Amino acid sequence: MASFAGALRALNELKASGVVDEYAVAGAMALVFWTEPIPTFDLDVLVFLPEQPSPIVSLEPIYHWTSARGYASQSEHVLIEGVPVQFLPAHNALADEAIETAATLDYEGVPVRVVRPEYLVALYLEPGARTLKRRERAAALKESTSIDPTLLAEILGRFHLEP
Numbered sequence: 001m002a003s004f005a006g007a008l009r010a011l012n013e014l015k016a017s018g019v020v021d022e023y024a025v026a027g028a029m030a031l032v033f034w035t036e037p038i039p040t041f042d043l044d045v046l047v048f049l050p051e052q053p054s055p056i057v058s059l060e061p062i063y064h065w066t067s068a069r070g071y072a073s074q075s076e077h078v079l080i081e082g083v084p085v086q087f088l089p090a091h092n093a094l095a096d097e098a099i100e101t102a103a104t105l106d107y108e109g110v111p112v113r114v115v116r117p118e119y120l121v122a123l124y125l126e127p128g129a130r131t132l133k134r135r136e137r138a139a140a141l142k143e144s145t146s147i148d149p150t151l152l153a154e155i156l157g158r159f160h161l162e163p
Contacts, residue, residue: 004029005108006081007043010069012111019065021048024102026088026115026123031137033105034117035144038137042077042084046099046115049089057089094122094159117141118152125161138163 014020027044031037052058066078077084090096098119105114115123121141124134141147142163156163 003081004043004083005110007083007085008107008110008112010066010071010080011045011085014062014065017065018050019061020087021050022099022102022113023047024099024113024115026098026120028137030114030120031141033103033107033114034120034146035140038140042086043080044086044088046088046090046095048096048099059087059089062087094119094126094155097155098123117144117146118148118155121147121152122155122159122161125156125163126159 008025011023011025015023024046025033025043026046027042028038028040029043047062049057049059049061063073063078066080067073071078071080073079074084077086079085088095090099098115099113101119102113102115104111106112121138123129124138124141142152155161
């Protein structure tokens, strides 16, 4: 039986152990905290990794940590407490800010860092991510009461993203 709360506890342990410097839940699972949930396959987690000796980003420390705790890898996911988790290193300044400004919320007594809805909209509207599904998610978020329209406009303008 999959345990979302258990997967979130593991994320907090991953950070506490220093394998990642910081994390923030993103993607469709983050919508659970800001608007109506939608069906999704996995838990997307943006991460800051500790300084690495090579310019090539390696998720090997994450895979080693999860494997040592009995979590199996499956393609680009790790099954943590039955939840497919995809770790995504911050890929640009927008993703960096999304992690840095993430809200710490509560899920069944477990603290979890979640990308703020304004940053989720911006991430959905990035040129490389702008699919119909993501535009629909951005539209749903923009209609929710959790959005600060002034902050959203500022972020979209600063990162040159079209609504």
